[in-house]
Amino acid sequence: MANYDLLKQALKKEGLRYTIQRQSVWDELCATDDHRDAEEIYMDIRQSGSDVSRATVYRTIDVLVKNKLIRKLDLGDGRARYEHKIDTAHHDHLICVQCGKIEEFMDDLIESRQDAIIKKHGYKLIRHIHQLFIICDECSTK
Amino acid sequence: MANYDLLKQALKKEGLRYTIQRQSVWDELCATDDHRDAEEIYMDIRQSGSDVSRATVYRTIDVLVKNKLIRKLDLGDGRARYEHKIDTAHHDHLICVQCGKIEEFMDDLIESRQDAIIKKHGYKLIRHIHQLFIICDECSTK
DNA sequence: CTCCTTATTGATAATGAGTCTCAGAATTTA
DNA sequence: TAAATTCTGAGACTCATTATCAATAAGGAG
Ligand SMILES: [Mn+2]
Ligand SMILES: [Mn+2]
Ligand SMILES: [Zn+2]
Ligand SMILES: [Zn+2]
Numbered sequence: 001m002a003n004y005d006l007l008k009q010a011l012k013k014e015g016l017r018y019t020i021q022r023q024s025v026w027d028e029l030c031a032t033d034d035h036r037d038a039e040e041i042y043m044d045i046r047q048s049g050s051d052v053s054r055a056t057v058y059r060t061i062d063v064l065v066k067n068k069l070i071r072k073l074d075l076g077d078g079r080a081r082y083e084h085k086i087d088t089a090h091h092d093h094l095i096c097v098q099c100g101k102i103e104e105f106m107d108d109l110i111e112s113r114q115d116a117i118i119k120k121h122g123y124k125l126i127r128h129i130h131q132l133f134i135i136c137d138e139c140s141t142k
Numbered sequence: 143m144a145n146y147d148l149l150k151q152a153l154k155k156e157g158l159r160y161t162i163q164r165q166s167v168w169d170e171l172c173a174t175d176d177h178r179d180a181e182e183i184y185m186d187i188r189q190s191g192s193d194v195s196r197a198t199v200y201r202t203i204d205v206l207v208k209n210k211l212i213r214k215l216d217l218g219d220g221r222a223r224y225e226h227k228i229d230t231a232h233h234d235h236l237i238c239v240q241c242g243k244i245e246e247f248m249d250d251l252i253e254s255r256q257d258a259i260i261k262k263h264g265y266k267l268i269r270h271i272h273q274l275f276i277i278c279d280e281c282s283t284k
Numbered sequence: 285c286t287c288c289t290t291a292t293t294g295a296t297a298a299t300g301a302g303t304c305t306c307a308g309a310a311t312t313t314a
Numbered sequence: 315t316a317a318a319t320t321c322t323g324a325g326a327c328t329c330a331t332t333a334t335c336a337a338t339a340a341g342g343a344g
Contacts, residue, residue, distance in 0.1 A: 059332095
């Protein structure tokens with residue numbers, strides 16, 4: 001499932017070696033479309049039979065984020081979450097403040113307004129965060 | 143400068159006493175339109191001649207956030223920032239990734255698109271975060 | 285393949301923002 | 315004034331993440 005060439009490429013670019021541990025982390029990140037934190041990823045790797053230390057999970061995640069193979073999310077709950085970027089278009093997130101469910105959204109109009117705002121100021125847009133904190137339908141009918 | 147009635151009201155609502163320490167924190171938060179973290183606010187209070195412990199700064203900030211007298215911002219740098227909400231309309235933030243400068247923006251079209259997205263999903267919007275990370279003109283001509 | 289150099293790993297210590305605890309101080313109530 | 319209640323400040327604690335470092339593994343030269 002995971003594309004090892006992408007990982008090899010990124011590691012080569014960083015002057016890092018290709019190891020079984022780094023592959024395990026990449027495998028696990030590609031295994032789901034979830035938005036998991038480092039501890040969840042670590043536990044899921046162990047569940048799948050591989051054994052990698054927390055330190056290596058954190059270190060590998062850093063490399064993958066830097067090389068844009070995965071995205072780091074900060075949902076304001078004190079730990080970073082990660083999602084892979086393989087075959088996915090840009091999107092932002094809807095987060096239920098009750099149950100924590102995460103959905104994705106994308107709106108061309110908002111994206112273009114962002115660009116307009118930046119252009120008006122004469123700045124250069126590096127990245128953006130757009131999060132809508134909601135109460136989902138399940139949670140509101142309860 | 144600071145409106146003490148708003149503070150008194152909030153403390154009363156929470157069943158808390160009006161103290162000189164809580165007033166100092168409120169004073170300092172109203173003194174500027176900056177986006178400061180707790181440590182900066184604490185140091186600025188001491189600078190201004192008052193003496194309040196860090197613990198009280200944190201505790202008072204919590205009360206003020208809960209009662210919407212100030213807003214908590216998470217700019218992704220590991221510590222929360224705060225700004226007062228007196229005589230200010232809703233706005234979101236532009237943040238220079240080089241120098242850390244923070245500017246504010248507001249776009250009615252974006253705000254209404256957000257509502258449309260939420261409505262389409264059948265959810266209830268609680269709050270949102272919209273941050274544009276940029277390189278400001280000063281930093282790009284350097 | 286074997287040796288050698290260099291990078292990687294994992295266990296654990298350290299960090300740092302924020303929270304908790306609790307004894308003494310201050311305020312309110314009786 | 316005395317008793318009851320709330321606050322405060324110092325420092326202990328939490329928890330995600332980062333740093334340290336000795337032991338291990340990868341990769342290149344021969
Ligand atoms: Mn996503
Ligand atoms: Mn602001
Ligand atoms: Zn929900
Ligand atoms: Zn700048």
